[in-house]
Amino acid sequence: MEEREYRGHVVVLPYPSQGHINPLLQFAKRLASKGVKATIATTRYTLMSICTANVGVEPISDGFDESGFAQAKNVDLFLKSFKANGSRTLSELIQKFQDSGSPVSCVVYDSFFPWALDVAKQHGIYGAPFFTNSATVSHIFCLIHHGKLSLPLKLETTPLLIPGLPPLNFPDLPSFLKLPESYPAYLAMKLSQFSNLDMADWIFSNTFEELEAEVFFSISEGIQPSDD
Numbered sequence: 001m002e003e004r005e006y007r008g009h010v011v012v013l014p015y016p017s018q019g020h021i022n023p024l025l026q027f028a029k030r031l032a033s034k035g036v037k038a039t040i041a042t043t044r045y046t047l048m049s050i051c052t053a054n055v056g057v058e059p060i061s062d063g064f065d066e067s068g069f070a071q072a073k074n075v076d077l078f079l080k081s082f083k084a085n086g087s088r089t090l091s092e093l094i095q096k097f098q099d100s101g102s103p104v105s106c107v108v109y110d111s112f113f114p115w116a117l118d119v120a121k122q123h124g125i126y127g128a129p130f131f132t133n134s135a136t137v138s139h140i141f142c143l144i145h146h147g148k149l150s151l152p153l154k155l156e157t158t159p160l161l162i163p164g165l166p167p168l169n170f171p172d173l174p175s176f177l178k179l180p181e182s183y184p185a186y187l188a189m190k191l192s193q194f195s196n197l198d199m200a201d202w203i204f205s206n207t208f209e210e211l212e213a214e215v216f217f218s219i220s221e222g223i224q225p226s227d228d
Helices: 018-033 075-096 115-122 135-145 184-192 209-221
Strands: 009-013 037-043 055-060 106-110 126-131
Touching: 009 018, 009 075, 018 037, 018 055, 018 106, 018 126, 037 075, 055 075, 075 115, 075 184, 106 115, 115 126, 135 184, 135 209
Parallel strands: 009 037, 009 106, 037 055, 106 126
Antiparallel strands: none
16 A cells, blocks of 8 residues: 655644634644544543544643543633643653654644644644634624723623624624623633734634634634734
8 A cells, every 4th residue: 555645744724612612623634635644632531422534642641631621610720730641641742752653743722722732832843723703703702802802892882893704783793892890700711812812823613614714714814912
């Protein structure tokens, strides 16, 4: 059998919930269809739920290997543990393939995990976030991260004007914007998506160019806050 030409090896790291796993799995399948080796790196308790042809699956740890958040029972504890244990085990996974015929050349990670970009750079490989939220929602949180939008958003400050979209009225906006104190750990995680985005080699989004092109490109342009 003729040996397949090596066209790169991408490790894809999803957040361990179905709404995040599915788009990143579809992305991995798309890479594999183009001849790129794709490996999903997922938590041990989601490992058996992912099975697809031509895409590898490897375990990493969030520190709660039996059931993740259900085992941790605390959002802040879970996310801190995931960062510490996930960084270590992702690094070990990259190292595992280092001397193989298909060393890892890039990590595409759920944007909830900016620490994965730090791991990729430590190994001298490419890193790129994948935003599973719509570009519109991502753009809103990018504005908050850069201090261009203050929380909580109040009725009198709407409608919110975003390039390429009709005015967004108060009922159209994510609940986090109205009650930021309701889930402080998750809000912090959403804002941390942009903490090192300027170091990323590419940015991917779960959207269509025809639908949200202007919004998506405004995220790239807004990586660094303006001087005004």
